[in-house]
Amino acid sequence: MTERKPPGMSFETWVDQQITQAQARGAFEGLTLAGRPLPRRDREQTSYEWALEWARRENGGPDGMLPPGLALRKERDGLPEVVARLPSEGAVRGVVDEFNERVAAHWRRPADRADAVPGMADLDVLLEHWRATRPPAEPEPEPAIMAPEPRRRRRRWFRRRDRG
Known part of the structure; x- marks a missing residue:
């Protein structure tokens, strides 16, 4: 955090002093746009568009600015989509338990x-949803029934000798 402006010092002098100290520390070295003008905006922004862009950049969008209870309620409503992507029943139980702990x-x-009162997630309903969204189990390939190899006839010991 920057230090406070000393009393009796003009604002311009104090800002110039802060810039000089930052240059001495090397804070402006290696910047991507060093020596180039700032990029122009394609169009003018309204204050609403600016606020939305700021919210996306700082809080992950307008959803990041919701009160905690409403954010939990919105997350609970999105749990079925999250659960459908999970690989196992144990993972579903872990996600639901963690969500319910945050609600508690x-x-x-x-x-x-005043805040919205979020409800707990119903583990049984979400497990049923997870099971319903699973792709059907692939049938195990049946072992190919191959004809047995014809048995080679063994040559008798008395026929092995070379006659000659």
Whole structure:
């Protein structure tokens, strides 16, 4: 964090001092746009577009700005899609247990303002959904029935000798 401007110093002098110190530390070395003008925007942005871009950059989009209870409720509504991509029943149980622990922690926290009350995720319903979205099990390939190799006749010991 930058230090506070000393009293009695003009703002311009203080900013120039901060820039000089940063240059001495090498903070401006190796920047990607060094020596080039800043890229121009294709068009002017409204304040709403700017706010959405900022929210996506800082919080992962408008969903990152939801109150905690509403964010948990929205996550609960998206659990079936998450569960459908999981590889095993144990993974489904782990995701649902972790979500339910976060909901319980949300319930235990002191309420400083009105918030949406998220419900727990139903493990049995999500497991049924997971089982229903599994691709059918591939049948095991049946072993190919091959004709047995014809048995080679063994030559008798008395016929092995070379006659000659």
